[in-house]
Amino acid sequence: MDIPTLSDVLTAHERIKPYIHRTPVLTSSFIDTLAGAELFFKCENFQKAGAFKARGASNAVFGLDAAQAAKGVATHSSGNHGSCLSYAAGRRGIPCTVVMPRTAPRAKKDAVQGYGARVVECEPSTSSREAVFAEVVAATGAEFVHPYNDPRVIAGQATCSRELIEQVAGLDAVIAPIGGGGMVSGTCLTLSNLASNIRIYGAEPEQADDAYRSFKAGHIIADDAPSTIADGLKVPLKELTWHFVRNHVTDILTASEAEIVEAMELTWKRMKILIEPSCAVPLATILKNRDVFAGKRVGVILTGGNVDLHKLPWQ
Amino acid sequence: MDIPTLSDVLTAHERIKPYIHRTPVLTSSFIDTLAGAELFFKCENFQKAGAFKARGASNAVFGLDAAQAAKGVATHSSGNHGSCLSYAAGRRGIPCTVVMPRTAPRAKKDAVQGYGARVVECEPSTSSREAVFAEVVAATGAEFVHPYNDPRVIAGQATCSRELIEQVAGLDAVIAPIGGGGMVSGTCLTLSNLASNIRIYGAEPEQADDAYRSFKAGHIIADDAPSTIADGLKVPLKELTWHFVRNHVTDILTASEAEIVEAMELTWKRMKILIEPSCAVPLATILKNRDVFAGKRVGVILTGGNVDLHKLPWQ
Numbered sequence: 175m176d177i178p179t180l181s182d183v184l185t186a187h188e189r190i191k192p193y194i195h196r197t198p199v200l201t202s203s204f205i206d207t208l209a210g211a212e213l214f215f216k217c218e219n220f221q222k223a224g225a226f227k228a229r230g231a232s233n234a235v236f237g238l239d240a241a242q243a244a245k246g247v248a249t250h251s252s253g254n255h256g257s258c259l260s261y262a263a264g265r266r267g268i269p270c271t272v273v274m275p276r277t278a279p280r281a282k283k284d285a286v287q288g289y290g291a292r293v294v295e296c297e298p299s300t301s302s303r304e305a306v307f308a309e310v311v312a313a314t315g316a317e318f319v320h321p322y323n324d325p326r327v328i329a330g331q332a333t334c335s336r337e338l339i340e341q342v343a344g345l346d347a348v349i350a351p352i353g354g355g356g357m358v359s360g361t362c363l364t365l366s367n368l369a370s371n372i373r374i375y376g377a378e379p380e381q382a383d384d385a386y387r388s389f390k391a392g393h394i395i396a397d398d399a400p401s402t403i404a405d406g407l408k409v410p411l412k413e414l415t416w417h418f419v420r421n422h423v424t425d426i427l428t429a430s431e432a433e434i435v436e437a438m439e440l441t442w443k444r445m446k447i448l449i450e451p452s453c454a455v456p457l458a459t460i461l462k463n464r465d466v467f468a469g470k471r472v473g474v475i476l477t478g479g480n481v482d483l484h485k486l487p488w489q
Numbered sequence: 490m491d492i493p494t495l496s497d498v499l500t501a502h503e504r505i506k507p508y509i510h511r512t513p514v515l516t517s518s519f520i521d522t523l524a525g526a527e528l529f530f531k532c533e534n535f536q537k538a539g540a541f542k543a544r545g546a547s548n549a550v551f552g553l554d555a556a557q558a559a560k561g562v563a564t565h566s567s568g569n570h571g572s573c574l575s576y577a578a579g580r581r582g583i584p585c586t587v588v589m590p591r592t593a594p595r596a597k598k599d600a601v602q603g604y605g606a607r608v609v610e611c612e613p614s615t616s617s618r619e620a621v622f623a624e625v626v627a628a629t630g631a632e633f634v635h636p637y638n639d640p641r642v643i644a645g646q647a648t649c650s651r652e653l654i655e656q657v658a659g660l661d662a663v664i665a666p667i668g669g670g671g672m673v674s675g676t677c678l679t680l681s682n683l684a685s686n687i688r689i690y691g692a693e694p695e696q697a698d699d700a701y702r703s704f705k706a707g708h709i710i711a712d713d714a715p716s717t718i719a720d721g722l723k724v725p726l727k728e729l730t731w732h733f734v735r736n737h738v739t740d741i742l743t744a745s746e747a748e749i750v751e752a753m754e755l756t757w758k759r760m761k762i763l764i765e766p767s768c769a770v771p772l773a774t775i776l777k778n779r780d781v782f783a784g785k786r787v788g789v790i791l792t793g794g795n796v797d798l799h800k801l802p803w804q
Contacts, residue, residue, distance in 0.1 A: 198513045198515075198704040200535065219761045220761055240627040318512065439798065442763060442798060443798060445535070446535055446762065446764075447761060448757060448762065448763065483803065484804065486801075488799065489803075
């Protein structure tokens with residue numbers, strides 16, 4: 175297992191700086207009062223392509239040597255990783271192929287294609303996805319960039335909390351959503367090296383709580399097809415992200431679907447920013463675990479803002 | 490006519506700093522490409538109470554002497570000025586009364602009351618509003634803080650563009666929505682003193698283009714009851730704001746209702762921020778007047794983000 179190091183994070187940060195936003199940190203005194211804590215929201219919803227995944231994707235793409243770059247990159251994703259990899263490949267001017275289920279929403283395919291990648295459709299099953307993806311790689315020689323179980327991707331995501339601790343002094347804790355665990359792993363990588371006193375929390379939907387159960391059980395538990403509005407958080411931990419979660423996470427907290435939607439609407443209404451459902455899970459867990467964060471200075475990673483404005487969950 | 494000066498702006502800025510956000514400036518390479526210009530969005534939608542009007546209201550409230558402060562403040566407004574004055578009075582801990590038509594949306598009354606002010610209802614007519622407001626002032630001795638035709642309010646709004654020129658170097662132009670003209674007047678006040686090379690534009694709905702027509706005619710034209718989705722921009726210029734508009738504005742540009750909604754949705758979708766319809770008018774006019782701004786560095790004042798999330802104009 176190739177575990178990324180602090181040196182990889184620093185290299186990644188220099189490498190991707192021209193292609194990512196150093197996103198701002200916003201605060202809300204109203205929400206602070208509700209939470210009984212000081213919350214510092216790191217706005218990766220403002221990141222390129224609307225999600226933190228532009229960091230990891232850019233690090234993977236711009237780290238390729240010229241020969242591999244010429245053959246391009248490929249991934250399978252129906253979410254933000256696909257559009258972020260497409261974005262990064264477009265910036266470098268190399269080919270990118272994203273395998274997506276033919277049932278994925280038109281808007282998601284449009285986003286991937288909008289940044290220049292080719293979309294190849296598969297059936298909505300793991301076996302079809304793997305078969306189609308293997309064909310794509312065999313035909314193109316493209317480099318596979320996994321959405322999270324990849325040291326280059328984790329080193330890229332790790333640049334987010336490096337910025338956060340430069341922007342906000344004296345944090346007691348940082349919390350991020352946990353799906354496959356890429357952002358949480360990057361957070362662990364940075365903070366365990368640069369600010370090991372800061373506690374790290376993962377936040378997960380109750381209805382897709384495989385990371386929570388893995389954490390409590392001490393080994394990876396993967397569910398087949400969890401159902402949650404937080405669609406970015408359905409994927410399971412893998413060995414690399416499990417390594418970071420097991421070693422550096424203080425706890426994983428969960429929230430119900432209703433609590434996630436409520437936190438999402440609260441954030442839109444009071445902070446005037448768009449966040450996607452997955453991104454609302456940390457605030458939802460903070461509001462239901464006030465004792466854990468009481469009086470603390472807490473960094474909250476807002477992971478993404480890609481929502482369908484014509485289909486909002488409170489309507 | 491008591492015309493505010495640069496000295497009033499500097500005093501206002503020191504006075505209100507503890508009560509307002511120094512709002513960030515955001516950019517979008519996607520929208521820049523559409524516009525053919527470099528746009529710098531000054532995010533007053535993130536301002537306290539969700540609108541730039543917290544600046545002017547705070548300057549008026551915190552500039553009162555103790556005797557007047559004890560009697561409180563009052564205004565008539567069914568929009569952001571009411572909630573912003575309520576916010577400022579709440580921060581100082583003094584009484585605030587806002588006269589609102591009984592037909593105003595429940596959400597707007599809730600916002601005003603949420604910051605602590607008392608709402609007094611009137612009939613939805615000018616005569617009723619004036620009669621009820623006169624009673625309120627007679628009964629309380631409250632200081633009237635006009636939404637825009639007030640030197641204290643204009644000096645407060647002027648602090649916004651002072652921050653903007655500190656945050657972004659080399660601007661060629663600044664554009665803001667124009668309704669009563671408070672924000673545009675504040676912008677004129679600051680820029681004519683500190684950066685007189687920067688051109689100043691007002692942006693107005695076609696369906697409430699009284700400022701445009703005033704500007705072309707050379708005297709104030711006030712319409713009775715214009716109808717537009719940009720409900721913050723229905724009010725007419727008054728003598729103080731007309732003074733600044735006449736002397737310092739380069740041009741006033743207009744946009745249709747459909748163009749306003751399109752610019753609003755574009756901003757939400759690409760920038761991941763909530764802006765209200767009035768706030769989308771500048772971008773709408775930029776996108777339809779590409780020749781005016783081609784290749785220029787343009788500051789765009791995003792004036793507010795108070796929208797009803799259950800009633801979006803594209804639904």
